Amino acid sequence: MKFAFVCVQNAGRSQMATAFAERERSARSVDDEVDIVTGGTQPADHVHEEVVDVMREVGIDLSSRTPREVTPAELDDADYVITMGCSASDVCPATFSGENRDWGLDDPDGEGLDAVRAIRDEIEERVVALFDEVGAETRANE
Template sequence: MAEGFFRKYAPVGYEPQSAGTRPVDTVNPLAIAVMSEIGIDISNHQSKVISDSMIKQSARIVNMGCMDKESCPAIFVQNVLDWGIPDPKGKPLDEVRKIRDLIEKKVIDLCKALE
């Protein structure tokens, strides 16, 4: 969801790279649905494994909220924005909408700070 919002709101010259420590095969169908409700299509997004090069080449690094503290790269990287956003996996539709709206607010604030 954050990648979808960043693509919408990012200042010119910025490109999102969304990745995690344990990527899944498919994007959460509820995440796709709630983003579709507001006109953002993330159905073709694919989970990626975070890499050292991604971290080194990033202007900003945002930790959505690592579920696995032992393998979370954000705890080893300096200047990480830690949003502490809950994982939408297994949540009911209304909760996923609340998570979506929180992510949108955070991404808008981040984009304003990058201008």
């Protein structure tokens, strides 16, 4: 199973989603079964400071992460391409072999900490729900 978390700058929402997915993957002991990739179409030069701050509040350090460009091959290889507030067709012209979902989240860049916390909490809930859903589907197909 491969998840791709994508947004334009890869400096906020997709970084939070990736960090929560990595935590969830570890908590569920599925490190060998779930691959996670993140990237953007126009990566920023650093993760937004307000995002680093609110993630630190929940014990996750994003200060050393660097936004990166996502490739069409990475997206094509993903089972789930999760965009943060734009459709997959806006992100990359690749045809996806998996499922695309747009979470329609507000951009945290330049927002106050309370707004960024709300975005963070929504992302965390969505990531947990995605892992619950995929786990249930996997068990049903066994």
